[in-house]
Every structure is written in C-alpha cells, then in structure tokens.
Amino acid sequence: MYPAAFDYTVAESLDHAIDLLQRSGEGAKLLSGGQSLVPLLKLRLVQPAHVIDIGRLPGLSDVLEDEAAGILRIGALATHAQMGVSSVVRDKLALMTEAAGVIGDAQVRGWGTLGGALAEADPAGDWGPVVQALEGRVECTGPAGVRVVDAASFFVDAYTTVLADDEVITEVRVPLPPPGSAGAYLKMERRAGDFAVASVAVQLELDGAGSCTKAGVALGAAGLTPIKVLAAEETLAGQEVTPDVVDAAAGQVVEAANPLADVRGSSDYKRAVCGALFRKAVDIALRRHRGEDVRGGHVR
Numbered sequence: 001m002y003p004a005a006f007d008y009t010v011a012e013s014l015d016h017a018i019d020l021l022q023r024s025g026e027g028a029k030l031l032s033g034g035q036s037l038v039p040l041l042k043l044r045l046v047q048p049a050h051v052i053d054i055g056r057l058p059g060l061s062d063v064l065e066d067e068a069a070g071i072l073r074i075g076a077l078a079t080h081a082q083m084g085v086s087s088v089v090r091d092k093l094a095l096m097t098e099a100a101g102v103i104g105d106a107q108v109r110g111w112g113t114l115g116g117a118l119a120e121a122d123p124a125g126d127w128g129p130v131v132q133a134l135e136g137r138v139e140c141t142g143p144a145g146v147r148v149v150d151a152a153s154f155f156v157d158a159y160t161t162v163l164a165d166d167e168v169i170t171e172v173r174v175p176l177p178p179p180g181s182a183g184a185y186l187k188m189e190r191r192a193g194d195f196a197v198a199s200v201a202v203q204l205e206l207d208g209a210g211s212c213t214k215a216g217v218a219l220g221a222a223g224l225t226p227i228k229v230l231a232a233e234e235t236l237a238g239q240e241v242t243p244d245v246v247d248a249a250a251g252q253v254v255e256a257a258n259p260l261a262d263v264r265g266s267s268d269y270k271r272a273v274c275g276a277l278f279r280k281a282v283d284i285a286l287r288r289h290r291g292e293d294v295r296g297g298h299v300r
C-alpha cells in the first residue's frame with residue numbers, strides 16, 4: 001500500500017526541525033530511521049500532513065563517555081547497529097550491546113535509532129527496559145529548551161510518552177556503572193527478528209565480596225509500558241545474592257508483570273517467562289562479575 005500524501009522536509013538543523021514541528025502541530029511526524037514510521041505510513045495507520053526528516057542531522061549520533069559527568073551520552077540518532085559495535089558500550093554496559101543485537105534484522109538495526117525506538121514506545125520494544133534498568137535519562141529538546149526526563153517516567157502508555165508534539169529526543173544519558181558492576185538483557189522471542197514474548201534487563205552493582213549494593217530491574221513486553229520493578233530492586237540491594245533472595249525478587253518480578261495475552265502467549269505464560277528470564281539474567285550478571293564469558297541476548 002502507498003502512504004497518503006504528505007509534505008516532506010529535510011530539517012537543516014535541530015532548531016529548524018523544532019520550528020517546523022511547532023508550526024505543524026499534531027499534523028507533523030519526525031522521521032529518524034523510518035523503521036517504525038515508514039511501515040505505519042504505508043499501512044496508512046498514521047497519516048501526517050508533514051514528515052520532518054531529522055535522520056541526517058549532524059552531531060546527534062555520537063556515543064561518548066563523559067567521565068566528568070559520570071555518564072554515557074548517546075545521541076538520539078545512534079542506530080541499533082552502532083550501539084551493537086560500540087566498544088565503550090560493550091565494555092561498560094553489556095546489556096545495551098545485547099539489546100542492540102536482538103532488535104529486528106540487519107536492516108532494522110542499520111537504520112533504526114535509539115531515539116526513534118524510545119519515541120515509538122512500542123510495549124515490546126527492547127530499549128525501554130534497558131534504559132529503565134540503567135536509570136537512564138532522556139533529553140528532550142523543544143522551543144523552550146532542554147528538559148531531561150527519567151526513563152522510569154518517560155513512558156505513559158502503549159505508544160505514548162511524555163514528549164510534547166514540538167519536542168525532539170536529542171540524547172539518552174546513562175550513568176557509567178562503578179567497577180564490579182555487571183548486567184544482562186534477555187529477550188525471549190518466537191523466531192529470529194520478532195518482537196519479544198517478554199524481556200528482562202538486569203544491572204547489578206556488586207562489591208568485592210559479591211554482595212549487591214544496588215540493582216536495576218525492568219521488564220519489556222510485560223505491560224503497556226516497560227516496567228521498572230522497584231520491589232525486586234529493593235530486595236536485591238544491600239544483600240548477598242543468595243538463592244532465597246533471588247526467589248523473593250523473582251516473585252516480585254512475576255507480580256509486577258502485567259502482560260496482555262496475544263499471539264505470543266497467554267498472560268500467565270508471559271508472566272512465568274518474566275520470572276525465568278529474571279533468574280537467568282541475575283545468574284549471568286553474577287557470573288560476569290566473576291569474570292566468566294557468558295552469552296545473554298536471545299532466548300528461544
């Protein structure tokens with residue numbers, strides 16, 4: 001199917017894009033990698049009057065370690081593939097490398113962007129739980145300037161975020177983890193390239209004795225938005241990660257999950273998958289902390 005007619009403008013700068021958004025109101029859509037928007041346009045599920053292409057704006061796709069601020073700065077236009085091969089990401093935040101590697105297929109990873117994925121807010125998207133578990137923050141730039149929103153409060157509903165019509169995601173900021181930290185991202189999928197049946201992101205800060213000092217836990221495809229499981233984080237933090245502690249936290253993960261039944265499984269099945277993925281992700285994180293080379297990512 002062909003899209004309905006729309007005006008198309010290649011933004012010359014961020015200010016230009018914001019100005020166009022402001023003038024077009026609800027009738028405009030930004031285009032980054034086009035991996036969500038273009039299929040929706042073709043199916044006429046969205047029919048914007050104006051498409052504003054920001055995909056080639058310079059300076060918005062860098063992945064930089066900002067040691068002074070203690071954060072990783074990821075430009076909104078960084079592609080999934082770029083995240084997958086970034087050595088700073090791999091060295092510090094294995095779960096981001098894992099998420100990047102399990103998204104769609106090579107084309108989707110080559111064109112799709114982190115900013116576009118967060119703005120799309122697909123309930124089964126892979127980046128939402130990862131940035132939530134890492135306590136990431138989303139930089140949104142609009143006519144009034146920049147505001148930075150915690151990933152935990154960025155998603156409002158399925159396909160809905162706190163972004164205003166005239167705002168652009170410009171950067172994602174993720175705290176650099178202290179030495180000894182380890183994490184994992186696990187996504188169960190029915191077949192290669194599919195969206196998640198359910199997914200779990202875990203990041204643990206561990207001391208020299210292997211006790212957890214801080215935990216990040218979030219779920220994907222387990223509700224209308226990614227779910228940060230504060231109860232499980234609290235259970236793990238300040239504890240030696242014993243089987244009893246993991247059992248208690250896994251129970252809280254299953255309780256927090258609120259997935260819809262669909263072609264990928266019943267709600268009960270997906271809840272059980274969340275619990276199982278959580279246990280496995282904690283195990284991988286602990287083994288990585290001990291220096292083992294363990295694979296995360298896809299679970300089929």
Ligand SMILES: Cc1cc2nc3c(=O)[nH]c(=O)nc-3n(C[C@H](O)[C@H](O)[C@H](O)COP(=O)(O)OP(=O)(O)OC[C@H]3O[C@@H](n4cnc5c(N)ncnc54)[C@H](O)[C@@H]3O)c2cc1C
Pocket residue numbers: 029030031032033034035036037038039076077102103104105108111112113114115116117118119120122124125126127163167168169170193194195196
């Ligand atoms: C076959 C296929 C399989 C896929 N599988 C997965 C998967 O397994 N996991 C997964 O997570 N995703 C998957 N996706 C989605 C993919 O990750 C998209 O790349 C991503 O959701 C959107 O990024 P984009 O840059 O392509 O955004 P676009 O398609 O260009 O835009 C998506 C939406 O975000 C808005 N937008 C874009 N950039 C910005 C910005 N910087 N600021 C504000 N709003 C913005 C657009 O207006 C639009 O509404 C899949 C897509 C396809 C086609």
